[in-house]
């Protein structure tokens with residue numbers, strides 16, 4: 001094997017988790033190739049919040065700074081491209097890129113995130129990340145005491161409405177069809193001045209991603225200024241599934257305490273393994289897995 005093509009670690013996904021891992025590994029003098037297809041999940045949001053030192057900056061600007069700092073380490077390289085396959089070959093892994101290039105590494109890290117599955121409601125996609133939001137910790141403060149809607153049903157809808165109530169006195173839970181809330185949940189929502197509306201949503205009227213009206217199939221429109229919801233999601237990268245990596249019930253990559261997946265030598269970090277989705281959390285996860293991969297390689301060498 002040509003040693004120049006053999007990396008200690010190939011990181012698939014060069015966003016917050018992947019770049020953070022690359023920094024830990026670069027500082028540990030590991031040779032690292034970061035492969036990234038340029039599709040982070042928060043690309044729809046004009047501003048990122050709740051990430052100290054970068055408050056309110058566009059996510060792509062934060063990533064550009066992170067990439068520049070990480071690439072200062074001489075053993076770290078970055079490749080724009082889509083990883084299409086990871087093939088275990090003895091103690092190594094061969095990684096195939098969409099332009100037919102192949103690279104080999106001792107370890108692989110998936111920092112590939114998830115894809116939110118946007119519902120087929122006209123106007124929804126345009127508002128996602130701008131006025132339809134996934135997380136009150138990231139975007140709730142900008143909506144304080146505005147007229148807010150939660151889109152959800154059943155226990156998930158109840159829990160999200162309960163949380164969002166912390167940010168506003170004017171809150172409605174839209175179940176978009178017959179409510180599956182329990183009588184106790186409806187009682188508690190009403191007690192805390194949260195209205196429940198069951199009418200089916202027809203469309204969201206918007207202008208540049210700002211909600212103008214929530215239009216129903218059978219009644220007059222409503223005019224929330226922001227909507228919070230939790231969308232279903234899938235892993236952004238299908239290679240972990242193709243490799244047969246064990247997944248959790250909720251659809252995350254299962255990892256051990258050492259953040260190693262069910263195939264030895266393969267690790268995961270960031271949104272691909274956690275329901276807690278924030279930049280700070282993804283950076284922390286990448287930072288941790290970088291150190292753990294380095295320790296794993298030290299233990300293999302130091303025998």
Ligand SMILES: Cc1cc2nc3c(=O)[nH]c(=O)nc-3n(C[C@H](O)[C@H](O)[C@H](O)COP(=O)(O)OP(=O)(O)OC[C@H]3O[C@@H](n4cnc5c(N)ncnc54)[C@H](O)[C@@H]3O)c2cc1C
Pocket residue numbers: 012013014015016017018035036037038039040041042043044045047048049050051081082083084111112113114116128129134138139236237238269270271272276277278279280282
């Ligand atoms: C709309 C929205 C707004 C958000 N706003 C905030 C906010 O304000 N503050 C905050 O703290 N958090 C926010 N978040 C959450 C935060 O963006 C995520 O937690 C964070 O981006 C996760 O980082 P990650 O590196 O794990 O995954 P991502 O950032 O999703 O990155 C995954 C990377 O993997 C790459 N990739 C995937 N498959 C492949 C492949 N096969 N080959 C090569 N590359 C691949 C993608 O191109 C992408 O760059 C927001 C999320 C969303 C959806």
